[in-house]
Amino acid sequence: MLVVKRKKGEAILIGDNIEINIVDMENNSVKIAIDAPRSIRILRKELLKEVENENKQAITFNKDILNKLKK
Known part of the structure; x- marks a missing residue:
């Protein structure tokens, strides 16, 4: 398992076609946006x-x- 720290506005790339963006962070919650092909x-x-x-x-x-x- 990979553990990384990210700040609001930063992203993580998985392979060539999946991107996870940190959209918002408040209290004990993180809102993420996932951009991936529909086949995933x-x-x-x-x-x-x-x-x-x-x-x-x-x-x-x-x-x-x-x-x-x-x-």
Whole structure:
């Protein structure tokens, strides 16, 4: 993992086609802008994990229902 310090208005380049700009910083929050090709998937990790957890719960719930129907 690379850790770098950036100030408002500075940027980080990833490869030839992804640029991350620091737009604003206040309190304990940083606002970033990501410029990347549309083919690059950009996801908020906490939301992805939430969806994965909900999917796991739905699978478990559906298995429980199917097992009850079999009886």
